[in-house]
Amino acid sequence: MSAKEEVKYDPNGLLNALISGHGLKNDAALARLIQVAPPVISKIRSFTLPVRDSFVVRRLEIGKMTLAxxxxxxxSPYVAGGQP
Known part of the structure; x- marks a missing residue:
């Protein structure tokens, strides 16, 4: 990615990549895998809750996806919990 390209905040793409990468069937299975309540996934999908550092750390602990x-x-500003 060049310096001029902007990375767009796409939590749904992230969640979908996690589900397919682990061969899961739905958001509830993802919630169980990363040990969060199912409403957390729903709130991230609806842009009500940002993707927090703790979510990313848990994601990295489970594997299958790098920080990049x-x-x-x-x-980064979204991952860090900052406001867009």
């Missing part, structure tokens, strides 16, 4: 891959969907 996560950042392709969620740029």
């Amino acid at each position: 891959e996560v950042r392709a969907f969620v740029p």
Whole structure:
């Protein structure tokens, strides 16, 4: 990605990549895998809750996705919990 390209905040793309990468069937299965309540996934999908550092850390602990891959969907200011 060039310096001029902007990374767009795409939590749905991130969640979908996690689901397909782990061979899961739905958001509830993803919630169980990363040990969060199912409403957390729903709130992230609806842009009500930003992707937080703890979510990214848990994601990295489980594997299958690097920090660079996560950042392709969620740029640093969003990951850090800052306001867009």
